[in-house]
Amino acid sequence: MMINKKIAELMNAQIGHELGASNEYLQIATYFDGRSLSKIAKLFYEQAEEEREHAMKFVKFLVETGQEIKVPAIPSPRYDLDAAVTAFKMAVEWENKVTRLIYDMMDIAVNEKDYASQNFLQWFVDEQVEEVSKMEGLLSIVEQAGEQNLLMLEAYLSH
16 A cells, blocks of 8 residues: 655654654653652653554554655653753653644645545544643643652652
8 A cells, every 4th residue: 555655754754753752751761760759750661662652653554554664863862851840841842743743744644635644643643632731731740849849749640
């Protein structure tokens, strides 16, 4: 099955973005783990795995549609975490960036009448609503609690 070439190129790039996000979330998880904030760390370890799963969804779709897979180079994660709020702001920025990338692909799929890609990408459109909302909500909690009260976020995540 042929899909639009431009979308295939963007999906290959998205594999890299998703794997990069996985590495970023892994780095954030270890930041919190190193501070003995295991519930926050767990949240980010799970996010890291979820991003890897997203990359694999793109891989499988491209394989199923007969496209060549070209996994791009993955940049190193950011290491200069200095506060919990920085980590959550990074997560919100990342999720908003991914949302824009998914929307760009969807725009092309709609304009090119690439129905297979539209159907595939709709799952990601829905997923991004959930991801952005979750990270924005957690950022708000961290901002309200403050760096000195991260144990409150730990308790919140326990429930």
